[in-house]
Amino acid sequence: MSTSATTFDRAAPPSWGPRALLRRLRHGDEVAHLITLIFAAAILLITSMLVYELWVNSHLSRAKFGGKFFWTSVWDPIFDNFGAAPFIYGTIITSIVALVIALPLGLASAIFLSELAPRKISDTISFLIDLLAAVPSVIYGLLGIFIVVPLMRTTIGPALINTLGHAPILGSLFRGPNYGVGFFTAGIVLAIMVVPFIISVSREVLLTVPREQREAALALGATRWESTWKVVVPWARTGIMGSVFLALARALGETMAVTMVIGNDPKISASLFAPGYTIAAVIANEFTEATGDLYLSALIELGLVLFLMTFILNGVARLLIVATERGGGHAS
Amino acid sequence: MSGARIIWRKSLNYVMLSLTGVAALGVVSVLFLILGYLLWNGGTSLSLDFFTKLPKPVGETGGGMANAIVGSLKLLMLAALMGLPIGLFAGVYLAEFGGKTFSFVIRYTTDLLNGVPSIVIGIFAYSLVVLPVKHFSTLAGGVALGIMVIPVTVRATEEFLRAVPGSLREGAMALGASKWKTIATVVLPAAKGGILTGMLLALARVAGETAPLLFTAFSNRFWSPGWSQPTASLPVMIYTYAIAPYDDWHRQAWAAGLVLLALVLVANLGARFLLNRGNTVRSV
Numbered sequence: 001m002s003t004s005a006t007t008f009d010r011a012a013p014p015s016w017g018p019r020a021l022l023r024r025l026r027h028g029d030e031v032a033h034l035i036t037l038i039f040a041a042a043i044l045l046i047t048s049m050l051v052y053e054l055w056v057n058s059h060l061s062r063a064k065f066g067g068k069f070f071w072t073s074v075w076d077p078i079f080d081n082f083g084a085a086p087f088i089y090g091t092i093i094t095s096i097v098a099l100v101i102a103l104p105l106g107l108a109s110a111i112f113l114s115e116l117a118p119r120k121i122s123d124t125i126s127f128l129i130d131l132l133a134a135v136p137s138v139i140y141g142l143l144g145i146f147i148v149v150p151l152m153r154t155t156i157g158p159a160l161i162n163t164l165g166h167a168p169i170l171g172s173l174f175r176g177p178n179y180g181v182g183f184f185t186a187g188i189v190l191a192i193m194v195v196p197f198i199i200s201v202s203r204e205v206l207l208t209v210p211r212e213q214r215e216a217a218l219a220l221g222a223t224r225w226e227s228t229w230k231v232v233v234p235w236a237r238t239g240i241m242g243s244v245f246l247a248l249a250r251a252l253g254e255t256m257a258v259t260m261v262i263g264n265d266p267k268i269s270a271s272l273f274a275p276g277y278t279i280a281a282v283i284a285n286e287f288t289e290a291t292g293d294l295y296l297s298a299l300i301e302l303g304l305v306l307f308l309m310t311f312i313l314n315g316v317a318r319l320l321i322v323a324t325e326r327g328g329g330h331a332s
Numbered sequence: 333m334s335g336a337r338i339i340w341r342k343s344l345n346y347v348m349l350s351l352t353g354v355a356a357l358g359v360v361s362v363l364f365l366i367l368g369y370l371l372w373n374g375g376t377s378l379s380l381d382f383f384t385k386l387p388k389p390v391g392e393t394g395g396g397m398a399n400a401i402v403g404s405l406k407l408l409m410l411a412a413l414m415g416l417p418i419g420l421f422a423g424v425y426l427a428e429f430g431g432k433t434f435s436f437v438i439r440y441t442t443d444l445l446n447g448v449p450s451i452v453i454g455i456f457a458y459s460l461v462v463l464p465v466k467h468f469s470t471l472a473g474g475v476a477l478g479i480m481v482i483p484v485t486v487r488a489t490e491e492f493l494r495a496v497p498g499s500l501r502e503g504a505m506a507l508g509a510s511k512w513k514t515i516a517t518v519v520l521p522a523a524k525g526g527i528l529t530g531m532l533l534a535l536a537r538v539a540g541e542t543a544p545l546l547f548t549a550f551s552n553r554f555w556s557p558g559w560s561q562p563t564a565s566l567p568v569m570i571y572t573y574a575i576a577p578y579d580d581w582h583r584q585a586w587a588a589g590l591v592l593l594a595l596v597l598v599a600n601l602g603a604r605f606l607l608n609r610g611n612t613v614r615s616v
Binding site: 029032037038039049130141146224226253284288300318 | 341342344345348349351352353354355356358359360362363366369370373417418420421422424425426428429430434437438441442443444445447448449450451452453454455456458459460479482486510511512513515533536537539540541542543546547550567570571574575582585586589592593596597600604
């Protein structure tokens with residue numbers, strides 16, 4: 001009995017070693033502890049195997065191309081020549097477009113939900129937005145093909161070319177033939193997909209900002225908007241950055257919706273209206289057709305690159321979100 | 333301060349605040365747009381045949397996706413069998429047994445696994461299950477989805493176990509119950525609603541996954557007996573049919589999209605309902 005009473009204390013470290021284990025096995029508790037521990041360790045095992053498999057199976061490609069893989073742009077399965085630059089470029093560009101659209105929209109919505117809307121309305125809208133996050137990506141792709149692509153070809157594309165296309169520096173992004181499919185279309189669809197993440201995380205973070213901060217600003221004569229924009233948002237800045245990184249990681253790894261609307265053409269183009277390709281899309285399209293070990297290995301190395309990108313972004317996002325929540329706690 | 337400046341500040345206030353409202357409404361309306369569009373396009377092509385018939389060969393109209401519906405259910409079952417127990421027990425470990433360092437490592441790994449793009453999970457399941465036997469199978473697809481179920485289940489289990497008040501545990505232990513008995517008969521039942529919700533959400537999430545199935549479960553125009561054959565699934569069918577050049581296939585893709593979205597939304601609404609009911613009881 002005394003053992004179980006002490007092990008209940010969470011702060012007490014589990015004692016290791018076969019002798020200690022045997023002694024403690026006499027109580028059923030240790031069996032339960034061991035079983036759950038094995039399942040927890042299984043997660044560790046699965047994740048390390050994932051990294052191991054990606055590393056080992058991309059060996060051929062890594063050995064042959066080395067660093068060249070990242071900056072050459074020839075993708076030629078017939079002559080076994082593989083360079084990932086167009087895919088990396090496409091992945092980054094579509095994600096940036098998505099964020100440029102999604103961040104203002106998401107932040108504004110989060111401000112509305114946390115600062116303005118009454119609690120009940122805010123909760124209902126948040127729930128609907130969570131539902132939006134649950135819509136499968138292939139359905140976004142479906143709507144992308146049949147709504148966004150035609151709209152892009154007939155309305156949005158020409159409108160942007162006629163306005164932003166004349167801008168001095170950024171203009172080159174908005175010129176060139178407009179096929180409907182391409183980086184920009186993929187960016188729009190991605191934006192719709194990541195907006196729910198930005199909203200739900202930003203709303204949470206904004207809600208942790210202490211009331212006194214708002215009241216102090218209002219008492220000094222600030223308008224509601226000024227108190228929100230100059231006091232509340234800066235306070236939550238780090239956490240909002242975290243939500244952006246989270247959304248970025250989502251956008252980078254998103255496969256189906258992008259594959260369906262980006263045009264699948266491994267080219268690096270300055271124009272956002274040009275068709276392109278992303279890492280996830282090329283894996284989705286070519287993996288089953290990859291004849292030859294080097295071809296498959298190159299695709300798996302792309303998978304490894306994608307994994308590392310999202311790994312880093314997710315890590316940064318988590319740090320930022322934790323930092324805000326802690327930071328808010330200290331200051332108040 | 334001059335009057336003009338105050339008017340400027342006040343109008344800026346109103347304009348910006350209404351813009352935030354417009355943004356929120358805009359985002360929410362996307363949901364209704366999706367629902368409406370799917371209902372409009374999918375509803376008209378949905379018929380009994382869709383649920384009972386096999387796909388017709390190219391060129392013939394009609395037919396259904398019965399094999400894909402069954403395929404999706406089989407894949408989900410495998411995913412549940414594999415992912416839910418691992419997630420549940422690991423969650424119990426984190427909430428009830430774990431020390432400091434090892435728990436931190438497990439939690440961190442779980443988050444990492446949660447962030448892995450689904451297509452990469454597909455590559456993993458491919459090299460784990462498909463490569464050794466050299467053919468696509470339902471089993472491989474189930475493994476891919478099962479891995480994706482784990483992180484959400486772990487998180488939900490840990491969170492809801494932690495929310496169970498310590499006094500319940502102390503009460504059970506004071507009555508002489510051992511720790512595992514306390515967990516199994518008092519703590520887990522108290523957190524049941526939340527944990528089930530988490531599991532439901534995890535399954536709903538993977539039900540719509542397409543990317544990890546493309547080269548694990550692959551696809552199939554016919555029934556897929558047993559577990560070692562490639563199988564059709566609703567998400568992959570939607571993808572194949574949507575990018576095909578046939579109008580009839582597009583209509584079927586809409587119908588399949590509607591069925592899939594209905595499934596996912598019903599699961600989410602059900603989870604919400606479960607959670608709301610579970611929360612009102614058992615607060616000690």
